[in-house]
Amino acid sequence: MTEDILTKNLEKFSRVLGEDMAANTKELKQEFKMIRVKLATMEDNFIKLDNKYKLCQEEITEMKNKIGALEAKVCDIEDRSRRANIRIRHIPEEISNENLESFLLEFLKNLILGGAPHDHSMDRRHRLPRPQNAPETYTRDVMVRFHSYQTKESYGSDEE
Structure with a gap:
């Protein structure tokens, strides 16, 4: 009898354990299936993020190239805008800003041999700031922007 009870209990335990x-196996299979789906989605x-990253890297490289080209263009434009400028040194400080234009016109006329008629059109003229650590007796340079590059060239290419 004890053996029968033990056998019944063992069979019952085996059946419950099997169920x-x-x-549990069915639940695990469902969880593994969900994990596979999530992993495939991830x-x-x-892959999508990697492709977007590569596109962004390409765009960044392209933008850097464009920025470099634009910086070169800006430098070229700035250099070209200064082509008609000339720096004149050692003009006495006693000449006021109001009299600077007439002084420069006379100075430039005398610079051309024989004072021949010449276009002396100036767009702007002004004194530059005194360099740092320059003595008080230092005469500030005068920057003159001629109306055309040809006018500037007629005085020679030496800017000093």
């Missing part, structure tokens, strides 16, 4: 294992998202 539990089957239920892989797809990773």
